[in-house]
Amino acid sequence: MDNHDEPAVETAGLVKLFGETRALDGLDLTVPRGIVYGVLGPNGAGKTTAVRVLATLLRPDGGEALVFGKDVRRQADEVRGRVSLTGQFASVDEDLTGMENLILIGRLLGHRRHAARDRAAELLEAFGLTPAADRQVKTYSGGMRRRLDIAASILSTPDLLFLDEPTTGLDPRSRNQVWDIVRAIVAQGTTVLLTTQYLDEADQLASRIAVIDNGKVIAEGTKGALKASVGVGAVHLRLRDAEQRAEAAEILRSALDAQVILDHDPVAITARIADGGGDGGTERGAAEQASRALAELGRSEIVVDTFSLGQPSLDEVFLALTDRPATEGSAA
Amino acid sequence: MTTARAKDDEIELAPVAENLASVLVAKERPPRPSALSASITFGWRAVLKIKHVPEQLFDVTAFPIMMTLMFTYLFGGALAGSTTEYLQYLLPGILVTSVVMITMYTGVAVNTDIEKGVFDRFRSLPVWRPAAMVGYILGDLLRYVLASTTIMVIGLILGYRPDGGIVGVLAAVGLLMVFSFAFSWVWTMFGLFMRSEKSVMGVSMLVLFPLTFLSNVFVNPKTMPGWLQSFVDVNPITHLVAACRSTMSGTWDGGEILWVLVASAVLTVVFGTLTMRLYNRK
Ligand SMILES: Nc1ncnc2c1ncn2[C@@H]1O[C@H](COP(=O)(O)OP(=O)(O)OP(=O)(O)O)[C@@H](O)[C@H]1O
Ligand SMILES: [Mg+2]
Numbered sequence: 248m249d250n251h252d253e254p255a256v257e258t259a260g261l262v263k264l265f266g267e268t269r270a271l272d273g274l275d276l277t278v279p280r281g282i283v284y285g286v287l288g289p290n291g292a293g294k295t296t297a298v299r300v301l302a303t304l305l306r307p308d309g310g311e312a313l314v315f316g317k318d319v320r321r322q323a324d325e326v327r328g329r330v331s332l333t334g335q336f337a338s339v340d341e342d343l344t345g346m347e348n349l350i351l352i353g354r355l356l357g358h359r360r361h362a363a364r365d366r367a368a369e370l371l372e373a374f375g376l377t378p379a380a381d382r383q384v385k386t387y388s389g390g391m392r393r394r395l396d397i398a399a400s401i402l403s404t405p406d407l408l409f410l411d412e413p414t415t416g417l418d419p420r421s422r423n424q425v426w427d428i429v430r431a432i433v434a435q436g437t438t439v440l441l442t443t444q445y446l447d448e449a450d451q452l453a454s455r456i457a458v459i460d461n462g463k464v465i466a467e468g469t470k471g472a473l474k475a476s477v478g479v480g481a482v483h484l485r486l487r488d489a490e491q492r493a494e495a496a497e498i499l500r501s502a503l504d505a506q507v508i509l510d511h512d513p514v515a516i517t518a519r520i521a522d523g524g525g526d527g528g529t530e531r532g533a534a535e536q537a538s539r540a541l542a543e544l545g546r547s548e549i550v551v552d553t554f555s556l557g558q559p560s561l562d563e564v565f566l567a568l569t570d571r572p573a574t575e576g577s578a579a
Numbered sequence: 580m581t582t583a584r585a586k587d588d589e590i591e592l593a594p595v596a597e598n599l600a601s602v603l604v605a606k607e608r609p610p611r612p613s614a615l616s617a618s619i620t621f622g623w624r625a626v627l628k629i630k631h632v633p634e635q636l637f638d639v640t641a642f643p644i645m646m647t648l649m650f651t652y653l654f655g656g657a658l659a660g661s662t663t664e665y666l667q668y669l670l671p672g673i674l675v676t677s678v679v680m681i682t683m684y685t686g687v688a689v690n691t692d693i694e695k696g697v698f699d700r701f702r703s704l705p706v707w708r709p710a711a712m713v714g715y716i717l718g719d720l721l722r723y724v725l726a727s728t729t730i731m732v733i734g735l736i737l738g739y740r741p742d743g744g745i746v747g748v749l750a751a752v753g754l755l756m757v758f759s760f761a762f763s764w765v766w767t768m769f770g771l772f773m774r775s776e777k778s779v780m781g782v783s784m785l786v787l788f789p790l791t792f793l794s795n796v797f798v799n800p801k802t803m804p805g806w807l808q809s810f811v812d813v814n815p816i817t818h819l820v821a822a823c824r825s826t827m828s829g830t831w832d833g834g835e836i837l838w839v840l841v842a843s844a845v846l847t848v849v850f851g852t853l854t855m856r857l858y859n860r861k
Contacts, residue, residue: 304703340697351620354623
C-alpha cells in the first residue's frame, strides 16, 4: 500500500488566508523521509500555519498538500494516523499531572489501561520527569513542559513528527536536552519536520533546510548548499577610530571577497565571509579568512578594538536572501 | 540537606540518554480505540479536572439548594396555600430547572479549552471525532447527578414525598440525564463559535431564562394568557417537567416521556452535527 519513494511531505502552491493576510502564499515544500527537515523563518513567516495545515488542523484555501501521499483535506484521518504534533504553545493539559497527560494520550491512541500506564511511566523516566510525574503540569518549568509535550508526541512512534519551534524560550541546557531527544527520534526512523527561528538550531539538527518568508519558500537545499549561498560566517569588528571605517571596509571587501555591512554605530563593521572552499571544514575556512583580513587591517595601521567571528545569524541569512532584515516581515 | 535534595532533583530531571533509544524503538501500534472508549477517556479527563479543582462543584450544589429554598418559600404560601403542598408541585420542576441551568457550563468549559494548545493535540489524533465533545458532556453528567441528589435530599428534608417511590425518582433523574446530554450540544456549539467565556455565559442566560421560566415549572399554565400558553406548550422544558412529575408521582405519562425522548434525539442530531461542523473547521 505504502509507496516508499513517496516523500513524507509534498506541497504545491499551498495557500492559507486569514482575512487579508496571506499566511501561506504558494508554499512549495518537499520533505524526504527519514531526516530532520528544518523550516526556518522569522516571526509571522507562516511556519505554524504550514505545520497546522499539514497536521490537518487547518484547511488550506488553495494548492495541494500530501503527507505520505495522502491528501490532508480528503484523507485527513489517514494522515492523523501517521503524524504527531508538538505545537509551538504547550499541547498538554495544564490542569492534569504529567502522568495523567501521558495516560490520556496513550488511551486515546488505543493502549489498554495497564499498557498506557506502563508506557507513560517508561517515557517519564526516559525524559527525566519521574520526580514530577504526579504534579500538575502548570507547575512545570518551560523545559519540562517541552519534554512532556514531546513525550506525548512519541507515545506511539509516529512516522512524521512536527516540532514547532521546540526550543524557543528554553535555556541552553534544556535546549540541548531537546536536541538530544530529536536526534534520538530521527535515528530510530521517524521523519522530523522542525520549525525554528534559529539558524544554529537548523544547523545542529537538520540535514535539509527551507527558508520561508511571507508564506513562500525563498531558499531550499542541503545545509551545506544553503550556508554556501549565504556565506560561512560573519566577522563583527569595532574600530578605535570612526574615521578609518571607510578604508577598513574597502580592505575587508577585497581581502575577504565579502559583502560588508556598515551598521548605525559609526565604528562597527560586519563582513560576511563567502565559502572560500577552505579545506572541507567550512568553519576553519572562515577562521582562516578572518585572520587574514585582520592581518591586512593591521598592515594598514587600522586599530581594531573588538573582533568576533560568528555563524551567519538568521538576520544575515535574510539580508542575503531578500536584501532586507528579517524583522521587517514580522511587523504585525 | 535541602541543597543536596535540590541537586538530586536536577540530576533526575535530565533526560537519561541511554534510556531514550530504548523507549523510542518503534512499537507496534495498538488498534484505534472504539468511539465509546475514546469518549469515556475524554470523560475521564473531565473528571480528573474536577478532582484537581473540587471547588468547581460548589456551583452544582449551592445553586440547586438556593433555588429550592428560594422558590418554595417565595411562592409556596401565595400559590398553593402552604409550602409543603407547593413543594409537591414544585420539586420536579426545580430539579429540571437547576440541572438544565448548569448544562451551560459545558459551553464555558469548551470555550476556555479550545484556545489552548492541548486541543490541537486532540484534534490531530486519529480518534472518533466527536469523542472530545462527548467527553465533556459525560464528565458533566457527573455534576448533574450530584445536583439531582442534592435537590432530592433537600426536598425530602423540606417535606416532599414522591408517590412514585424510588423507581419513579430514578426514572425522572434518568430522563433528565438523557435530555441534558442532548441539550448540552447546544452549548458545545456556542462554546465553539463564541469569542469569549463571557459571551457564552450571556447567550446561555438569554436562552435559559425564558426556557425555564416560561414553562410549567412554577405555575400551572392554565392561568396564563393564550399566546403565552402556546409557547409554553411547545417548550421542551414543559414536557420534560410533565414527564418527570408523572414518574415521580407514580402516574407515568407515556406520551410526555416519548415526547422528551424524541426531542432529545432531535437536539442531539441537529446540534451535534452543528457542533462537529464547527469543531472540524476550527
Ligand atoms: N488565527 C489567525 N488569525 C489571523 N491571522 C493569523 C492567524 N494565525 C496566523 N495568522 C497570521 O498569519 C501569518 C503567519 O503566522 P504564523 O503563526 O504561521 O507565523 P510563524 O512563522 O509561526 O511565526 P512565529 O515565529 O511568530 O511563530 C502572520 O501574519 C499571522 O499574523
Ligand atoms: Mg509559529
